[in-house]
Amino acid sequence: MNQNQFPEDFCWGVATAAYQIEGAIAEGGRKPSVWDTFSATPGRVVNGDTGEFACDHYHRYETDIQLMVKLGIKNYRFSIAWPRIIPDGRGKVNEEGVNFYKRLVDCLLEAGITPHATLFHWDSPQALEDLYGSWQSRQMAFDFADYVSAVVNRLGDRITHWMTINEIPCFTHMGYGVEANPPHAPGTRVNSQKEVWQTSHHALLAHGLGCQAIRAASPTPCHVALVDNFGVTVPINESVDNITAAKKALHTCFQNGGIIFPVLTGDYSPVMLEELGKDAPDIKSGDLEIIHQPLDALGLNIYTGTYVRAVDNERGYELLDLPKGYPRMHMPWLNILPESIYWGVRHVNETLGQRNLPVFITENGCAAEDEVNAKGEVIDSDRIMYLRQYLKSASRAISEGYSLKGYFVWTLMDNFEWAWGYSRRFGIIYTDYSTQNRIPKASFDWYAECIRQRRVV
Secondary structure (H helix, E strand, O other), X not given: OOOOEOOOOOXXXXXXXXXXXXXXXXXXXXOOEHHHHHHOOOOOOXXXXXXXXXXXXXXXXXXXXXXXXXXXXXXXXXXXXXXXXXXXXXXXXOHHHHHHHHHHHHHHHHOOOEEEEEOOOOOOEHHHHHHHOHHHOOHHHHHHHHHHHHHHHHHOOOOOEEEEEEXXXXXXXXXXXXXXXXXXXXXXXXXXXXXXXXHHHHHHHHHHHXXXXXXXXXXXXXXXXXXXXXXXXXXXXXXXXXXXXXXXXXXXXXXXXXXXXXXHHOOOOHHHHHHHHHHOOOOOOOHHHHHOOXXXXXXXXXXXXXXXXXXXXXXXXXXXXXXXXXXXXXXOOOEOOOHHHHHHHHHHHHHOOOOOOOEEEEEEOOOEOOOOOOOOOOOOHHHHHHHHHXXXXXXXXXXXXXXXXXXXXXXXXXXXXXXXXXXXXXXXXXXXXXXXXXXXXXXXXXXXXXXXXXXXX
C-alpha cells in the first residue's frame, strides 16, 4: 500500500450512543435510566442539561441515516437502550421499544449500512439501581444476560455484529467513588476501593455471560466483541528500553490489569493484584472462565494516551506528566497523542498476546470549540488536524502487520456529552439544539474524502 493508504476491506464508520442522541426518554414504553436520574440531580451535569431531547434521533433517525449515506460510510455503531427494551431492568420485554430498533436497523440495511450494536453504553435501568444498587450487585450480570437474550432473539435476524459493553471503567470506576462524588452515573459513594473494584468485576462477569447469551440466542452466525478504553502506554521514544517500559506499564496504568487483562488472558494481571492488595475484588470459582470468552474482535476507544520512559526503579518505568503547554482539544483530559492508536493496537497484539484478534478503533474523535460562521458553515480545521494525525497512526499499525480492521469516528453529531451536557461538541455534524437542524462540518467532508480515497487526505 501507499503511505497512509487503507486496505479495500477496511471498515469505515461512525459511532453514537443511545442516551446521547435518542431523546424521547418517556416515549414508547421506556422508563428512566440512571442517567435520567443523575442528570436531573442539581449540580451533576453542566448547566443542568439532561438527555430528555438530546438530538431527537428517536424521531429523526431516517434523516440522520441519509446523512450517513452522504458521508459514505458502510458501518454504523450505535447502542441499544436497556430501559427501552426491558423498562424495569428485568421481567417483561417492551415490544414497542424493540420495534424502534427494528425500524432503525431496517432503515440502515436499506441504505446499505451494516449495523454494529452495542448492548450496553452506560444507561442501566434506574429500577435496578433502586432494587439492588446496579453494578454493586452480582445479580446485575445475570439480569444483563437476560436482557441480551431478549434483544438478540428479536434482532438477531437483522444484526450480526454485536458488542457487549462499552468502556467498563467509566460506569464503574467513574460511577462509584470513595470519599468523593463520582463524575458519572449512578454517582454512588461507597466505603472502599474494594467495593469499586467489585463493580467492575461484576461488569466483566456481565460481559462474559453476555457473550454466551448472544451466541445462544443468535439465529445466524454472528461476531461478538467487547469495547474497552484501556489506558494506552506510549514510549516517550521508541528505544528498546522505553518500549519494554511501556509494555510493563500497561499492567497498572489506569484499570488495565483488572479489566482488559482478564478479558483477553483469563486472569487479572498479577502485578495489578499485588498493587491492589486488600482492595482486589472477590473472584468466585468459575468467574474467570466466564469472563474469558472467545472474541471475534476487540473494540478500542482511543482518544489519548500516557507517555512512559524506562528508569532505574523497582518497576523499571515511570509514567510521565505532560508539560503545562502540551496541546489538547476541548476537554481537560483530551491531550493530543496520535501514537496512542498505533500503540493501543500493538499492545493488544504483542503485550496481551492476541496476535490474531481483529481490532477495531470503535471510537476516536475530539471536542472542539465549533462555531457557525456568517456563511452558515462550521470550519473545524482543528478537528481535521486531530483526526488526520490519528488516522496516520492507524495506517502505521496496518502497514506493520498489526490486526487493525476498522475505524469509527466519534461521533456522527454533537450530542449530550454526559456530565458536560451540551457544552462540548464531538460531532462531525453540528447540532443546533434549539431547532434540531444538522450542519455537516468541514470534518464531515474531510472524512468522506478519506473514505472515498481509502487514505488519509
